[in-house]
Amino acid sequence: MRRGTTERIRPGDTLGGALVRLGVEGNTAQAMVAAFGEVFNVRHIRPGDAIRLVLEKTDDGEVPVLLEYRRGPVEEIVVRREGEAWKASLREFDVQVEKVLVSGVLESSLSEAVVAAGERADLAYALADVLAWDVDFYVDPRRGDEFQILVEKRTYQGRLIGYGDILAAEYRGQATGVRRVFLYPNPKTGRPEYYAQDGTSAQRSFLKSPLKFSRISSGFGGRFHPILKYYKAHRGVDYAAPTGTPVWAIGDGVVTRAGWGGACGNMVRLRHANGLETVYCHFSRIAPGIRVGKRVAQKEVIGYVGSTGRSTGPHLHFEVIKHGSHVNPLTLKLPPAEPLPQSELPAFQEAIAEFVEALDGRVYASANDDTEVVGP
Template sequence: MKNLRLCFYKYLGSVFFVFFLMLLSIAQNGYANENNIEQKTLSQENETIINDDIPQSGYYDLYARSSLRSSLGVIAGDFQEYITLLFDNVQTKASNFLEDLSYQYLPKLISQVPQKKYKIEYTDDTLILKSTIESGDSLGSLLNGWISFSNILNIVEESKDVFSLASLKVGKPIVFYINKKDLSLKHFEYELDMTHKVAIDFSGEKYRVDFQEIPYEYKLVYVEGTVKVNFFNSVLATNERAIFAIRLADVFTYDIDFAREIRDGDTFSALVEKQYKEGQFIGYGRIIGATFVNKGKKYEAFLYHDSEDEQKICYYNRNGDALQKAFLRTPVHFTRISSHYTMARKHPILGYTRPHQGVDYAAPKGTPVMAVADGEVTRAAYTGGYGHLIILKHKGRLESQYAHLSGYAKGIKNGASVTQGQVIGYVGSTGLSTGPHLDFRIKKNGNFVNPEEIIIPNKLPIDEKEIPAYKKYIKTVEAYMQNTKNKDEFIAEEWLKGIR
């Protein structure tokens, strides 16, 4: 801390030195300006005497007063300018000082601190350094010097059944809490994901590791809009983010084909949780209720207890029928159909007519492709004309195929289990393809069927005994949406509790 004080005194001395030079420069600059004014005015004097016949004595008296006022004005202007420059200079030096503190002085004062850029906060007894994981960082490189390396290995080993600290994710936040008195590490945090963090308390070589939920603030917000040109951009026009468009489309994806059924003039609305951390918006929580009017038909969705699994929640319409079906309507969002299911299509590359027993979705390369139902990967490989291909096996002797992919999502390999809506790959143009698109096919009992016509049963509806409670729940949701109930009363942790 002594070195920190010396750094501060050094910069304070620089500020006073700059102020002294400013005063000296003001005096010199004021004198020079006054001389310039005198020379200019004397030249005007000769012209004035000739033309206006003004006595010299009177003119000099007038000039003396004018010169004084001008000089004072110039000096005042210079003083104001230098004051501005001074504050700019101080601000720049302060900014540079903090940057130096972050990059240079902190590692020198506290040798254990890794070479990083930090956001620095403090309390009466604690210095708080906030940063993020960078490439090459490990728990060892972050905590080396604070505790022994053997204890670091013990932490990794003891935690592996709950979470992995063997490899840290780049970009994830980390926080050091350092004791001001002895510069020892009191506490360290690493965010595993959006919901949980690892917290390690230190007392010398002793430590305690906790797996904690990240505390968020939730705010209930009502969003509404009208489709103009396309749904995606229309959501962005409401000042919401792209992920919200995807989330809202997911709610209605069983009933509305967002690839080809969206029309100008369609309307949408949603009651959604927004997540905040330390006052900063970080993402969206649950969509509690939503409506979508597509081609004049109104669709409604209300989030409620799953009728088949008490541990889950599901979307239902006003009558208690589940929106979720065994298959999604489409495996990709916000695209167009470039080729339908047909038994006679001229192949764009081969040049002859043959069956096209699937649906082509034209989309930019890299567009996420989702599994249309729960299933198991039976193939994920390059297969000639189909390019990179994924085949999923589903219940009821159903099979779905995804061709011409640019690549596979992490974990997608033969034998892997997938869930409905999970991203399994990305649109590409591999194999016999004239441009980026997804060739999507479904087999039933070993034969290809038209994906646009296949009928798949819904999830079970809400039990009849639950309907009265569900109707009461809908009224609460609609009161929030219609602004007749104060959204500040919403408590995220209590939502859906006690309804049954």
């Protein structure tokens, strides 16, 4: 006869400690944890997570025979007794993946427009990430701007689990014009990248904005109003944003300064290729691991908006320096990355033909209204 019992991980707890609380003998708990660790890092178990222990009644009392840990909505780790040993396996549930076209019109903010279209706000953040080289979602959006997103949706039993790749996207903005991008493998690296319809790369050496569009800032007041200005007097741009908004490196570079900068407060300075440098000021805190000499990648978070130093409120002061002279970040023009070679264009056009038709409204219905949206 078997019975199951459930225990939640407590703050500061370990998997072994939770098993012992359930009555598992120390050596057995250790063996179960060791087997568990072969398929999942036990350090990634979080407080509040539940484990289920199955016990079997024997002449010597109840002994553990099975441990289950639900890792997210579609995966489960199972540790079962096989003779005197313990074996772990990862069980994945049947997840449905479908391509859907999500479209909307901005009335207040991008994230609210995506939610109004029946999707989760994290799809808005993914779109902003895809278009980060062309659209500054802190400055460019206007009421009436339109977007389309062809995306893979992952569902389980009618519940939205998450989003896969954005296969194609379009943003029609009053300040940006029309921006269309399509996902396609880079023929040199094999990594998926975004390209315009003519095969030119959608990516550039520098991003349009140093602020990562995130949950923290997506509902920021002052939407559709100027939130930044270029100040010649102090040679940079001020982005008003909530404390804690992530700030990322707008291009690959090396940290040349990280720490207290007087009036600049907590700050980071980066050196990039081709004589370019960028400066980021007034952080509430600098991201862990950011120190002088460290190489950072484009889109790597280097700090968080704050109001340290000489500051009247939370904002990011941002500067771009070219060959020793300050330039206006808002008018800085940089060439795109390498386009697809001419020999690759026929294959590219064939691959994206379906996506072009979707954006042109010739295929795909809108997102399934019957999907239950869950999670953040």
